[in-house]
Amino acid sequence: MSLSSPSRFFSLRIHAKIHSISTLRFASASASASASEEFYAHLHENRGNVEKTLATVNGKLDSTCVREVLHRCSPNQPLLGIRFFIRAGLQSNYRHSAYMYGKACELFKIKQDPGVLLDVVEAYKAEKCLVSVKAFKVVLNLCKEASFANEALWVLRKMSEFNIRADTTAYNVVIRLFCEKGDMDMAEKLMREMGLVDLFPDMITFVSMIKGLCNAGKLEDACGLFKVMRECGCLPNTVVYSALLEGVCRFGSVERALELLGEMEKEGRDCGPNVVTYTSVIQSFCERGKSMEALGILDRMKACGCAPNRVTVSTLIKGLCSEELFDEASKLVDQIVATGAVSAGDCYSSLVLSLVANKRLVEAEKLFRKMLASGVKPDSVACSIMIKEICLEGRVLDGFYLNEEIEKMRFSFLMDSNIFSILLAGLCQQGHLVESEKLARLMLEKGIQLKLPYADGIVENL
Structure with a gap:
């Protein structure tokens, strides 16, 4: 066969694939075209009362339909498009995915111009629209997607002007945004404010606060929230402990991390450490050049009946190799493979990658070929x-x-x-x-x- 054949085959394959993809896209678009056309047409029939107009449409509402309408509104009609998006999010048979929130922010350039969200709320007020708490939550989730803390707080404050009482979920969105922003003063203020309006922080509130305080290096304040949690009738669990432990591992001492890990092991049940918890501590030790000590954490895992996963083993291998403890890394892999906790392919593949990362290509290639020869799949x-x-x-x-x-x-x-x-x-x-x-x-x-x-x-x- 001539050497030109591969080029011809590549060309035919590419054309066939393009045709196949085009066919699928056309079929998908056709299925939702009628619904999106109907929604878009009604949006233009009566812009003065968007919500009532949309309520008369019987077309099937799904993510494809919503995306098509947003695309058509995005060039010159952002307010109309966002109002449609909010209205769609209120329907009982449809719920916006995280992808759709991201798509709305992208199409309407919300991250570049947060004012467009505020304009929508002001338009509701000017038109004296009946707005539900669920509609405000859609707006807050758009703020969350765009990482707008100040704008989310503005939306939260606006709810009272519509005779709407913010609930714990709404407060949680705003508190989380300020925690991620690093403004713990405002986050703590909002948490105290919840008590003044007869709302109680829940597990989501406390996890956000603990993560925020830890990221701000306020470990003692984060630890103090445990007492507050119990007073609120919200008992700490593995998720809360793990959030605090992660902060201690990043900003505290390894000794404090071991103490907290010991508390979790003692508490057991809903507070017992899991594989993610142990792996966080192991990673902390490895990052500080204490990979041999990290092996001791692996022994504690086994004693508590918690099996390591691939991430745990990979973290240990990477740490040992970075300290040039290649023999110890090899011994570790053999031990883990013997227990069956992690597959031989995953273990030896992690060792190959660590050897390559540490410029040990000869050893890496030798191990890789040994894997193939013994039937171990990399x-x-x-x-x-x-x-x-x-x-x-x-x-x-x-x-x-x-x-x-x-x-x-x-x-x-x-x-x-x-x-x-x-x-x-x-x-x-x-x-x-x-x-x-x-x-x-x-x-x-x-x-x-x-x-x-x-x-x-x-x-x-x-």
């Missing part, structure tokens, strides 16, 4: 990184044959398409045309497209 990241590093050394043919060994194992993995392009480009440049054609066919079978930086050179060489 993960996609390890495969991609290993082949890339070999190619960067100029050993493109070795990279090709290593990829063939991986393919022979016949397991499903998603290697970075960039790596395939780098490998194919290297083979072409070094004149390995038989291998180039073979790899090109494999890419076609897998549906992997050439990346633009390498495509022109590859086609030219072929």
Whole structure:
């Protein structure tokens, strides 16, 4: 077969894929076009009373329909589009996803111009609209998506002008925004204000406050909230303890972290540490160059019947390797694999990546090939990184044959398409045309497209 065949196959495959995608998009658009057209038409029939106008539409409301209407309103009618978005969010058979909140902020450039949200609220007031607490929550969630703390507070204050009483959920949104902003004075003020209007902080309130105080380095104040929680009848649980422990790990001492971890282990039940809790402490030790001490936390996990996960093991391996304790890292992997808590593929892949990160390519390649020889399946990241590093050394043919060994194992993995392009480009440049054609066919079978930086050179060489 001629060497021009791969280029022709790539072209046919790409055209087929484009046609397939276009067909799917057309079918999807057709299904929601009538509903979005109906909603959009009614928006223009009577702009003076948007909510009443929309109430007369019987079209099916779903995310595709909402997105289409937002797209049509976004260029020149942001207020109309946001009012439609708020109205859609009030329906019993539809609920905005986090994606849709993000899309609304993007289309109406809310992050660049927060005034558009305030204008909507003022328009409700000017038109004497009946606005529900749920409508205000949609506006607050838009503020949350845009990370607008001050604007969210303004919206919260406006609720009383519509004879609406803010609830705990509304306060939580604003408190969280100020905590994320680092303005703990305002967050604490709002929390105290809740008590003045007969509202009680819930678990979400306390978790936000504890995280905010910890991020601000106010560990003692965060610890003090535990007493406040109990007084409010809100008992601390693993989530709250873990939030505090994370703060202690970041800004406190390892000794204090161990004390708090001991308290959690003693409390047990709903307050007992989980794998995420233990992993946070292990990470704290590793980041401070105390990876050997972190191994002791692993023993505590086992004693409490809590098995490590891949993140736990990866964190320990990374920490040990960064301190050049490669033998200890290898021993750890063997121990974890023996217990079956984490698969051999995940454990050894993490070790391969840490060896590469620490410029131990020879050891990494030796371990990787040993994995393949023993039937242990490396993960996609390890495969991609290993082949890339070999190619960067100029050993493109070795990279090709290593990829063939991986393919022979016949397991499903998603290697970075960039790596395939780098490998194919290297083979072409070094004149390995038989291998180039073979790899090109494999890419076609897998549906992997050439990346633009390498495509022109590859086609030219072929």
